[in-house]
Amino acid sequence: xxxxxxxxxxxxxxRAEHEHEILAEFCELLRHRNVATNxxxxxxxxxxxxxxxxxxxxxxxxxxxxxxxxxxxxxxxTVPGATxxxxxxxxxxxxxxxxxxxxxxxxTPTVRSGSTAAGAADVDWQQARTVDPEWRxxxxxxxxxxxxxxxxxxxxxxxxxxGNAPIxxxxxxxxxxEEQGSPHLSGILSRHREAIAGDLFVLSDGPQHPxxxxxxxxxxxxxxxxxxxxxxxxxxxxxxxxxxxxxNPAIMLVHLLAALRDDDGAVLIPGFTAxxxxxxxxxxxxxxxxxxxxxxxxxxxxxxxxEGQDSLAASISRPALNLRGxxxxxxGERAANTIDTRARASIDFRLVPDQTPDRIRxxxxxxxxxxxxxxxxxxxxxxxxxxxxxxxxxxWQSGYPAYRAGFDSPPVCALIESVTRAIGVEPLLVPMLGGxxxxxxxxxxxAMPVVGMPIANYDNNQHGANENLRIxxxxxxxxxxxxxxxxxxx
Amino acid sequence: xxxxxxxxxxxxxxRAEHEHEILAEFCELLRHRNVATNxxxxxxxxxxxxxxxxxxxxxxxxxxxxxxxxxxxxxxxTVPGATxxxxxxxxxxxxxxxxxxxxxxxxTPTVRSGSTAAGAADVDWQQARTVDPEWRxxxxxxxxxxxxxxxxxxxxxxxxxxGNAPIxxxxxxxxxxEEQGSPHLSGILSRHREAIAGDLFVLSDGPQHPxxxxxxxxxxxxxxxxxxxxxxxxxxxxxxxxxxxxxNPAIMLVHLLAALRDDDGAVLIPGFTAxxxxxxxxxxxxxxxxxxxxxxxxxxxxxxxxEGQDSLAASISRPALNLRGxxxxxxGERAANTIDTRARASIDFRLVPDQTPDRIRxxxxxxxxxxxxxxxxxxxxxxxxxxxxxxxxxxWQSGYPAYRAGFDSPPVCALIESVTRAIGVEPLLVPMLGGxxxxxxxxxxxAMPVVGMPIANYDNNQHGANENLRIxxxxxxxxxxxxxxxxxxx
Numbered sequence: 015x016x017x018x019x020x021x022x023x024x025x026x027x028x029r030a031e032h033e034h035e036i037l038a039e040f041c042e043l044l045r046h047r048n049v050a051t052n053x054x055x056x057x058x059x060x061x062x063x064x065x066x067x068x069x070x071x072x073x074x075x076x077x078x079x080x081x082x083x084x085x086x087x088x089x090x091x092t093v094p095g096a097t098x099x100x101x102x103x104x105x106x107x108x109x110x111x112x113x114x115x116x117x118x119x120x121x122t123p124t125v126r127s128g129s130t131a132a133g134a135a136d137v138d139w140q141q142a143r144t145v146d147p148e149w150r151x152x153x154x155x156x157x158x159x160x161x162x163x164x165x166x167x168x169x170x171x172x173x174x175x176x177g178n179a180p181i182x183x184x185x186x187x188x189x190x191x192e193e194q195g196s197p198h199l200s201g202i203l204s205r206h207r208e209a210i211a212g213d214l215f216v217l218s219d220g221p222q223h224p225x226x227x228x229x230x231x232x233x234x235x236x237x238x239x240x241x242x243x244x245x246x247x248x249x250x251x252x253x254x255x256x257x258x259x260x261x262n263p264a265i266m267l268v269h270l271l272a273a274l275r276d277d278d279g280a281v282l283i284p285g286f287t288a289x290x291x292x293x294x295x296x297x298x299x300x301x302x303x304x305x306x307x308x309x310x311x312x313x314x315x316x317x318x319x320x321e322g323q324d325s326l327a328a329s330i331s332r333p334a335l336n337l338r339g340x341x342x343x344x345x346g347e348r349a350a351n352t353i354d355t356r357a358r359a360s361i362d363f364r365l366v367p368d369q370t371p372d373r374i375r376x377x378x379x380x381x382x383x384x385x386x387x388x389x390x391x392x393x394x395x396x397x398x399x400x401x402x403x404x405x406x407x408x409x410w411q412s413g414y415p416a417y418r419a420g421f422d423s424p425p426v427c428a429l430i431e432s433v434t435r436a437i438g439v440e441p442l443l444v445p446m447l448g449g450x451x452x453x454x455x456x457x458x459x460x461a462m463p464v465v466g467m468p469i470a471n472y473d474n475n476q477h478g479a480n481e482n483l484r485i486x487x488x489x490x491x492x493x494x495x496x497x498x499x500x501x502x503x504x
Numbered sequence: 505x506x507x508x509x510x511x512x513x514x515x516x517x518x519r520a521e522h523e524h525e526i527l528a529e530f531c532e533l534l535r536h537r538n539v540a541t542n543x544x545x546x547x548x549x550x551x552x553x554x555x556x557x558x559x560x561x562x563x564x565x566x567x568x569x570x571x572x573x574x575x576x577x578x579x580x581x582t583v584p585g586a587t588x589x590x591x592x593x594x595x596x597x598x599x600x601x602x603x604x605x606x607x608x609x610x611x612t613p614t615v616r617s618g619s620t621a622a623g624a625a626d627v628d629w630q631q632a633r634t635v636d637p638e639w640r641x642x643x644x645x646x647x648x649x650x651x652x653x654x655x656x657x658x659x660x661x662x663x664x665x666x667g668n669a670p671i672x673x674x675x676x677x678x679x680x681x682e683e684q685g686s687p688h689l690s691g692i693l694s695r696h697r698e699a700i701a702g703d704l705f706v707l708s709d710g711p712q713h714p715x716x717x718x719x720x721x722x723x724x725x726x727x728x729x730x731x732x733x734x735x736x737x738x739x740x741x742x743x744x745x746x747x748x749x750x751x752n753p754a755i756m757l758v759h760l761l762a763a764l765r766d767d768d769g770a771v772l773i774p775g776f777t778a779x780x781x782x783x784x785x786x787x788x789x790x791x792x793x794x795x796x797x798x799x800x801x802x803x804x805x806x807x808x809x810x811e812g813q814d815s816l817a818a819s820i821s822r823p824a825l826n827l828r829g830x831x832x833x834x835x836g837e838r839a840a841n842t843i844d845t846r847a848r849a850s851i852d853f854r855l856v857p858d859q860t861p862d863r864i865r866x867x868x869x870x871x872x873x874x875x876x877x878x879x880x881x882x883x884x885x886x887x888x889x890x891x892x893x894x895x896x897x898x899x900w901q902s903g904y905p906a907y908r909a910g911f912d913s914p915p916v917c918a919l920i921e922s923v924t925r926a927i928g929v930e931p932l933l934v935p936m937l938g939g940x941x942x943x944x945x946x947x948x949x950x951a952m953p954v955v956g957m958p959i960a961n962y963d964n965n966q967h968g969a970n971e972n973l974r975i976x977x978x979x980x981x982x983x984x985x986x987x988x989x990x991x992x993x994x
Binding site: 239319332401402 | 748766767839
């Protein structure tokens with residue numbers, strides 16, 4: 015602990031002496047437009063990141079899945095004598111930046127004295143003697159997700175300049191298509207699993223906890239999507255002339271959906287929770303220990319109740335069926351006294367370990383059959399319509415399972431302990447985020463645990479206008495990466 | 505019966521000798537554009553109809569409700585010694601005619617050898633020696649609803665030329681705004697109830713029975729409309745981050761709607777049927793006697809089942825709750841993993857005697873309250889949202905009760921018997937149509953029974969392109985009106 019503290023001070027001193035230099039390099043990186051649908055922009059980013067890594071001694075490869083997809087940049091820095099390899103993931107592509115409301119150009123990084131929302135003014139940081147950690151850099155991808163890239167580069171500079179050497183082999187895997195839904199990531203990982211091989215996958219993306227405290231997350235929910243279509247008469251009918259006799263697909267769909275879940279979130283599909291792996295005692299304790307922000311969020315959203323009795327954190331640790339939308343007939347001014355020809359609903363399922371999309375599909379379709387529905391996969395012809403009293407088309411969207419690393423494996427334990435030493439306080443441990451990422455695929459393909467270590471401020475406006483990174487968060491991330499690299503061992 | 509048959513033959517002979525003259529007058533009437541939103545067009549129609557009535561000896565007034573609305577044309581023909589007055593209703597306005605698909609100009613009446621849909625060709629009827637009753641006149645309002653106007657005019661001509669006199673006082677009430685929803689009719693009736701006073705109200709509008717048989721109808725269902733809005737969070741939420749915790753208004757609405765009716769048409773609102781007046785034995789017998797077209801309709805619509813076990817005719821004699829539409833979130837390509845801020849549904853209630861919109865509103869809102877909903881009439885503010893776990897906005901549309909005249913009153917009995925004598929066969933007796941018209945208001949305001957006596961062919965394309973009247977139906981209506989006027993007594 016003693017020597018780590020010494021190194022910690024050395025890192026902090028280095029960083030304080032090189033703030034302008036670090037910010038200048040980061041701003042240069044942020045000037046590269048990086049929407050993944052523009053292949054030229056993506057190539058320019060991949061090249062800039064590769065060059066920056068090579069300058070730090072990395073061996074760099076651009077990985078694809080065999081197609082002409084935006085590449086993953088894989089950098090490898092081998093440390094003599096090291097027996098463990100840590101893979102640090104981030105992504106260099108960003109969301110489109112055509113939202114209204116950007117105060118300054120999203121591709122011209124601008125430093126302001128705080129949050130634009132709070133009226134902060136532009137700062138001429140290049141002329142300032144010191145940089146206030148409360149200042150923020152405004153640019154697309156400042157937080158999501160180039161900050162971890164810059165933090166790693168600067169952390170390595172800090173170690174080198176202070177005469178400290180990493181004790182683990184370092185790989186960085188910087189994806190170029192995350193904001194497009196990572197359509198090629200799985201193929202890239204499969205194709206290059208040897209090159210990416212390691213012992214621990216640390217993913218830096220997304221924001222810190224709403225409370226402002228540092229968090230690690232150890233999983234995400236999986237997901238699958240379902241589009242349902244229920245059929246009525248082959249042409250719209252006058253409700254006066256045919257109501258009570260011709261089946262109304264709107265009300266049929268209502269009863270189908272009501273049978274799927276109650277309005278407190280409980281899913282009523284038999285077998286839906288059969289594969290659910292319970293949280294461990296440690297995971298339940300970690301959930302309980304999370305700071306309670308539920309009341310503030312409920313007040314902000316004017317919620318008159320919540321679904322069920324659990325906290326938000328506990329609620330999103332359970333599987334869920336969310337009704338995304340219903341489309342049938344019309345309401346208000348456009349409503350007609352009509353029985354429509356079909357009714358549609360869209361559902362997203364959020365899965366937890368060890369549920370799988372296939373098993374969810376099976377138990378859902380079996381349940382619909384038990385309820386008297388004939389389930390088809392394509393629009394029926396009139397003969398099929400006429401032959402079945404209750405016909406529903408079920409279109410399943412490809413999905414993926416959930417992932418939960420747990421807290422117990424040696425590399426995960428080591429990471430938790432090392433982060434605790436680095437930041438001086440135990441981080442919040444979030445067993446699983448409510449949202450979905452293909453972490454299960456990563457962990458299964460690469461055969462190593464995946465842990466999320468987000469570094470951005472919670473109010474970073476990711477995906478929106480005025481995306482920003484609090485500069486203090488960049489400093490903290492540099493300090494953290496550097497200290498992990500000289501401390502992490504198991 | 506003997507003298508009626510003699511008169512019947514005289515009428516038929518007159519009509520056969522004057523076919524061209526009758527058609528010429530009808531075509532002239534059909535050349536007047538008659539969409540009620542164009543006040544000049546409406547005035548020209550009202551004047552043409554008034555002139556035609558005055559030429560037959562009617563006293564004519566244009567009735568309004570005190571506002572500058574399209575007038576009702578009231579014509580009165582008093583018969584010396586007559587003790588009964590029959591009011592014949594039709595409307596001289598028409599639907600807009602801007603639909604695609606008109607084969608010839610909707611305002612240039614064209615005679616064809618049959619149905620355009622069956623490929624019939626234009627006929628030069630003015631040069632033809634005789635007119636085939638299967639020919640059809642194509643024009644907007646040929647069937648809906650200028651045919652009864654022409655039939656009455658020609659029936660009176662036939663009586664006069666054959667030396668026969670009506671035995672009832674005749675009033676005709678021709679509305680000018682029916683296709684706009686009759687917004688001023690109630691006011692006009694109230695204001696002029698003395699002028700319109702009579703003993704029996706015979707309404708000729710709409711088509712004959714799908715079987716092709718002549719029908720009388722003795723009522724219509726009433727209606728009222730309800731727009732429901734259920735509230736979720738004040739901004740759309742990520743279903744992964746908030747699902748299972750923030751209430752989803754889509755699923756809340758689904759459960760609300762599922763509680764209102766089952767998918768076999770049964771309304772689950774306590775008290776909903778409390779005011780329902782049962783069909784009489786004669787009405788039930790009349791329903792049973794209606795020709796069965798259910799199987800053909802179900803096959804045409806590819807229905808895999810019907811709601812409940814009743815026939816179509818019996819089903820639409822019961823009250824109904826029809827779900828017109830649902831609007832929340834999105835489906836298919838546009839679906840997002842979101843919890844929406846609100847969900848809307850639109851409902852039309854079809855009422856039967858003696859249900860009233862007010863009582864339906866009361867029992868529905870009481871039921872919603874019993875289910876745990878707080879019912880509001882306007883969008884709630886955030887304090888109201890936060891204070892109530894289940895909040896629904898209920899917006900009721902003005903409606904009106906159902907009407908069923910029954911078969912028993914003396915004028916109704918007399919009409920049924922007189923029609924039977926005129927057409928030589930008992931007409932179909934439909935206790936109540938499934939659709940809705942404000943007949944209850946007419947009957948209550950004018951204190952006389954209302955009976956529907958449609959004359960148009962079933963396949964007349966009313967409201968659509970290529971609206972038409974089968975010429976044989978016009979001849980039959982002339983014969984029928986003339987015979988009723990010399991026969992109807994009680």
